[in-house]
Amino acid sequence: MKYRYQEEMSPPPARRATDVAITRFEHVYEVEPGLMTEHVTQQTFPNWDTLRLVRSRADHLAWMHRHFADKVISGEELLHDLDE
Amino acid sequence: MSVLIGDPVLDELRQILGPGHVLTGKADRLNRARVPAPFPVHRWAERMPDLVVLPASTEEVAEVLKLANRLRIPVVPRDGGTGLTDGAVPLCGGIVVDVKRINAIREIDLGNRTCTVGTGINALKLNEVLARHDLIYPDDPASYPCSLVGGRIGTSGWSLIGSRYGHSRDLVLSFDHVLPTGKVIHVGDGIGRKITKSSSGYQLKHLFMGHQGTLGIATEATLKLFPRPEAEFSPFWAFEDYDSAYRAVGALARAGVATFAGAVLFDEWKVAYLRRDDEAYIPQPSSVKALVCAALYGYEDEVRAGGRRLMRIARSHGARYLGDEISEGDWAARHDRYATPLHGRTRSGQVVPMSWHCEDASINYTGLPAVRLAWHEIADRLRRESDVFDDWGMFAYTNGATGADYLTEIDIGIWEQRLDDTAWEAWVRAKRDLAAVSLAHGGSISACHGSCREGEVDLVPEELGGGYDVMLDIKRTIDPNNIMNPGKYLLDQAYAEKS
Numbered sequence: 001m002k003y004r005y006q007e008e009m010s011p012p013p014a015r016r017a018t019d020v021a022i023t024r025f026e027h028v029y030e031v032e033p034g035l036m037t038e039h040v041t042q043q044t045f046p047n048w049d050t051l052r053l054v055r056s057r058a059d060h061l062a063w064m065h066r067h068f069a070d071k072v073i074s075g076e077e078l079l080h081d082l083d084e
Numbered sequence: 085m086s087v088l089i090g091d092p093v094l095d096e097l098r099q100i101l102g103p104g105h106v107l108t109g110k111a112d113r114l115n116r117a118r119v120p121a122p123f124p125v126h127r128w129a130e131r132m133p134d135l136v137v138l139p140a141s142t143e144e145v146a147e148v149l150k151l152a153n154r155l156r157i158p159v160v161p162r163d164g165g166t167g168l169t170d171g172a173v174p175l176c177g178g179i180v181v182d183v184k185r186i187n188a189i190r191e192i193d194l195g196n197r198t199c200t201v202g203t204g205i206n207a208l209k210l211n212e213v214l215a216r217h218d219l220i221y222p223d224d225p226a227s228y229p230c231s232l233v234g235g236r237i238g239t240s241g242w243s244l245i246g247s248r249y250g251h252s253r254d255l256v257l258s259f260d261h262v263l264p265t266g267k268v269i270h271v272g273d274g275i276g277r278k279i280t281k282s283s284s285g286y287q288l289k290h291l292f293m294g295h296q297g298t299l300g301i302a303t304e305a306t307l308k309l310f311p312r313p314e315a316e317f318s319p320f321w322a323f324e325d326y327d328s329a330y331r332a333v334g335a336l337a338r339a340g341v342a343t344f345a346g347a348v349l350f351d352e353w354k355v356a357y358l359r360r361d362d363e364a365y366i367p368q369p370s371s372v373k374a375l376v377c378a379a380l381y382g383y384e385d386e387v388r389a390g391g392r393r394l395m396r397i398a399r400s401h402g403a404r405y406l407g408d409e410i411s412e413g414d415w416a417a418r419h420d421r422y423a424t425p426l427h428g429r430t431r432s433g434q435v436v437p438m439s440w441h442c443e444d445a446s447i448n449y450t451g452l453p454a455v456r457l458a459w460h461e462i463a464d465r466l467r468r469e470s471d472v473f474d475d476w477g478m479f480a481y482t483n484g485a486t487g488a489d490y491l492t493e494i495d496i497g498i499w500e501q502r503l504d505d506t507a508w509e510a511w512v513r514a515k516r517d518l519a520a521v522s523l524a525h526g527g528s529i530s531a532c533h534g535s536c537r538e539g540e541v542d543l544v545p546e547e548l549g550g551g552y553d554v555m556l557d558i559k560r561t562i563d564p565n566n567i568m569n570p571g572k573y574l575l576d577q578a579y580a581e582k583s
């Protein structure tokens with residue numbers, strides 16, 4: 001997290017991902033802002049909060065795996081076995 | 085037949101339950117008037133209960149039902165309130181019996197691999213305790229964090245991993261059940277609490293599951309437990325067309341892999357929907373038109389062996405593995421898939437707040453392609469009529485390990501704040517049409533939620549035929565004064581016939 005308010009409130013420049021989505025942080029997507037002008041408008045988020053939301057979700061999903069089983073098997077590993 | 089509840093009734097209820105457990109406040113009642121399924125918010129007042137009670141034991145539930153039966157007051161049981169067929173929505177006022185306080189774990193029987201719990205507990209909380217014994221209660225709906233055991237019994241629910249472990253009806257062994265008259269019975273296979281198979285007498289357990297609270301209230305249940313899985317495998321694959329994905333899911337489900345817990349087919353509309361908003365699918369190339377995933381649970385050596393077999397089958401059907409990150413992330417999200425704020429799009433593409441509705445049916449494998457086209461035609465009609473509706477695509481989930489039939493769901497976004505009588509009427513008509521398609525293809529109107537909402541319920545007598553007449557007879561016999569959840573499943577007819 002950056003100390004200065006302004007730094008946190010200036011997100012990295014957007015790159016277009018598709019017709020309806022843009023991206024500013026790796027693996028993080030936002031609705032194309034033009035599509036959020038009439039009924040639901042976009043909110044301004046500090047960068048740390050955007051990243052916190054994404055990481056919290058990832059933490060939750062990791063917890064969900066641990067909740068159901070001790071270990072998750074990797075499909076990439078199994079594919080590798082098949083190719084051998 | 086809304087009942088005005090006067091002070092003497094309140095006094096009596098307070099004596100039974102203690103003053104803090106009889107709620108009459110507007111917020112307490114408003115919160116228990118609806119469920120997450122689309123709700124005619126413009127007619128909220130018509131669904132308000134007169135009061136809410138929070139019993140703590142079977143005896144208290146029995147006393148409440150005796151009083152209600154004596155005074156002919158409607159009673160609606162409510163647990164997590166996540167049901168999607170309006171089961172816990174009061175249609176005639178009266179008393180909501182919220183069973184969440186009956187949530188103790190009474191016994192964990194390690195020798196017989198069972199546990200006995202109050203029906204106000206949910207599987208997530210129960211499994212946190214069972215994990216200490218390396219056990220799991222594997223009833224796993226997509227509402228896993230918030231639906232409760234009593235609601236699973238009231239709906240006879242469906243589980244994501246049911247192809248391996250069975251669904252609620254297989255996992256609940258027996259339960260204490262309070263009849264509408266207040267009499268308490270114990271239902272299971274035979275009389276045993278922990279018996280998994282009996283041939284003694286009628287099989288009442290099935291009758292008292294899935295009745296949507298129209299036959300009484302389950303208060304304490306004994307559940308079947310399994311070893312907590314050592315390993316999980318949940319591959320997701322992409323396909324270039326629906327037909328290949330359809331053939332692949334059929335082959336995976338029919339493979340007979342012992343650790344196979346379920347497979348899901350995503351159609352083209354679902355992929356298009358995910359491309360708008362889901363970080364896993366936004367970056368996928370446009371050649372991805374359909375998806376399949378599978379889940380396996382068990383000991384690591386078994387899961388690895390079964391997993392390799394399924395990977396080989398998928399590859400032979402033209403699948404591209406989407407990688408560990410998407411596979412793991414998306415499967416974990418299935419357990420609470422929709423517990424996130426949702427938004428849809430108007431026809432011009434603008435974002436609007438929408439609630440999610442899932443229309444579910446049980447359809448045989450061979451019927452899936454045709455039902456999909458017919459259902460999307462109906463959703464498309466809704467979409468053309470109004471911006472209130474949005475087609476969010478379809479999933480088909482295996483119901484069992486042999487791949488005979490699938491929980492087939494179409495997800496429709498609804499802009500509730502814009503619902504008016506015209507839009508509601510269009511929605512109810514669409515629901516009726518969706519149900520008619522299921523029946524025309526030899527399916528059942530619902531695989532998991534039940535079928536007592538406006539629209540679909542009109543076709544239940546057609547689906548059940550002579551069985552529906554038996555339902556009316558049973559309802560009249562068990563609930564002579566029609567106090568339990570009146571207005572549901574068109575069962576009020578049972579009393580009209582009598583008079």
Ligand SMILES: Cc1cc2nc3c(=O)[nH]c(=O)nc-3n(C[C@H](O)[C@H](O)[C@H](O)COP(=O)(O)OP(=O)(O)OC[C@H]3O[C@@H](n4cnc5c(N)ncnc54)[C@H](O)[C@@H]3O)c2cc1C
Pocket residue numbers: 119120160161162163164165166167168170171172183203224225226227230231232233234235236237238239240241242243244295296297300301302303420421422423532533569
């Ligand atoms: C995001 C989401 C995902 C979902 N995914 C699934 C899924 O994968 N599988 C599935 O099966 N369902 C699913 N559902 C629907 C719902 O979660 C289930 O129907 C669940 O079984 C309802 O449980 P509940 O505790 O919320 O019950 P409630 O909604 O409170 O009640 C459901 C019905 O049971 C009756 N009832 C409640 N308690 C009792 C009792 N103690 N005795 C007798 N009757 C009672 C009620 O009157 C009502 O008719 C989903 C819902 C949501 C919101």
